[in-house]
Amino acid sequence: MGPAVSRTSQNLLVTLLGGAVLWVSLFTTSYLNYVKPGFRWFLVAAGVVLVVLGVVGILRDRAGHAPRVAWLLTLPVFAILLIAPPPLGSDAASRSAPRPAVPVTAYKPLNTGLTAMSVGEFVGRAWDGKGSLTGRQVALTGFVVPGRKGAWYVARMQMNCCAADAFALKVLVRGVKAPPRDTWVEVTGTWIPPKTGGLPKGTVPPELAATTLRRLTKPDETYE
Amino acid sequence: MTATRLPRGPGADAEDLYPPDSWGRRTGSGRARVLWGFGLLVAGLVAGRVWLAPAIDWPALQTWATVFVAICVQALPFLVFGVALSAAITAFVPASFWARALPKNPAAAVPVAGVAGAVLPGCECASVPVAGGLMARGVAPAAALTFLLAAPAINPIVLVATAVAFPGQPMMVLARFAASLTVAVLAGWVWARFGRARWLRVPSRHGAETGWEAFRQAMLHDLLHAGGFLVVGGLAAATLNVVVPRAWLDTVAGVPWLAVLVLALLAVILSICSEADAFVAASLASFSPTAKLAFLVVGPMVDLKLIALQVGTFGRAFALRFVPLTFCLAVAVAVLTGWALL
DSSP states (O other): OOTTHHHHHHHHHHHHHHHHHHIIIIISSGGGGTBOGGGHHHHHHHHHHHHHHHHHHHHHOOOOOOOGGGGGGHHHHHIIIIIOOOOOOHHHHHHSOOOOOOOOSOOOOOOSSOEEOOHHHHHHHHHSSSOTTTTOEEEEEEEEEEOGGGOEEEEEEEOSSBGGGOEEEEEEEESSOOOOTTOEEEEEEEEEOOSOTTSOTTSSOOEEEEEEEEEEOOOSOOOO | OTTSSOOOOOOHHHHTTSOOGGGGOOOHHHHHHHHHHHHHHHHHHHHIIIIIGGGOOOHHHHHHHHHHHHHHHHHHHHHHHHHHHHHHHHHHSOHHHHHHHSOSSHHHHHHHHHHHGGGOOSOHHHHHHHHHHHHHTTOOHHHHHHHHHHHHHHSHHHHHHHHHHSTTOHHHHHHHHHHHHHHHHHHHHHHHHHOOGGGOOOOOOOSOOSSHHHHHHHHHHHHHHHHHHHHHHHHHHHHHHHHSOSTTHHHHTTSHHHHHHHHHHHHHHHOOOTTTHHHHHHHOTTSOHHHHHHHHHHTTTSOHHHHHHHHHHHOHHHHHHHHHHHHHHHHHHHHHHHHHHO
């Protein structure tokens, strides 16, 4: 069966792949689930090149063959459309071992009022040994990761290049009942300085004494 | 040049990948059927996006799929870029250019190719097809392989990313540059001295020899070859990424030699692109600088998606020898460099 399957299918396959890349990058914002925002136009360019290559090939169509392994290129297309992978959430965050935030040389002094800051900045300030968080009201935005014995974390995934290198930034929240996992929330509260100095620096999530909790809708850009 | 164009090996491992010849025959009705089938597939995918995808709610599968798609989506533009560059080398740069640009003796061409790697901004997915294109154009395989190893590790973008990830530690950037270039040149020399032509399947070019038609055909050919194997690597890396717990890493960080080996293997498994690996290395706070250096040297040269790409481009017999050679050289040189510089 299927005479001419080979060359026409190859070109259709390339067109399909290019279409999926354009779907992810140009027609939807789902590229934000996988890569950095700045990568978008690079993806669009690659998608356009693939679609042009495929369509020109379909029109010119010559005999030829490609290795069977080329069919695997349909797998990412199937995954993109049939699973529609969401941004990494509580499942990935609970797999990721706690890690120190990316080193930042200096943080600005905080105002006395309520300050909204990224989870990464909170973790960095909590562990830099300067105590700049002491007594300050902060607001953190992230998703809910359930912990042990009813404890929970507000967390963000931090990504440097793509979701494969993402790791979790977590803050343990005390004083407010846990919302369902993966809910996006804004918690306000104050830092709880660690009671003992014996914990290895940066390997245990810092803690927050929460006062208020507000539920949010999931943002387009979920990574920090 | 001593090894301008290698004869194709027995190629058994290549040919059994191809579908039967009858697939290449062509009649009008078959083509129409394929187009109809394609239309149905697209309709099925759109329907699946609307009805199936929202119903899938299994966190582990979603995490795996996100990592898998992320690896593919991240690597694909680099692959397209590399394949286009490789096709342009084949279609528009005359073979005589390389004969003039590189020294005739492969042993002398190897270091030149290594330093030339510094100018290709991209990650490792781009360098494999480009190295294939260079070989197809008559560049000595040893020199092309040195370029393949050096390009993703020592280009300016990667070095700047390393400097950003390790603020106040310029020696880390220097050590990465020196160790990576050394490994690339050593591997090239070893291949020039001991490599056998029959181990290596030099990508051959069919059809039109130069011009746009040759460009298009070379690009399609390389893309389908390398792309399929990239997916294999992505599947393996995503699976290990999700399955291997990170918590046990810290328990081995205290044993120096074990720490080096574990981070070198982690670099192979994670298959992070070379522009991002410095940030991951920097976050592995409990490990020694030498272990982090091993991670940075091994990662751009040996990782799961790269191994799959090399199998697809140069054949299994090649990868079986070249991958262990590169891995051992990379670990050894990283340890020596770390001991001397860090």
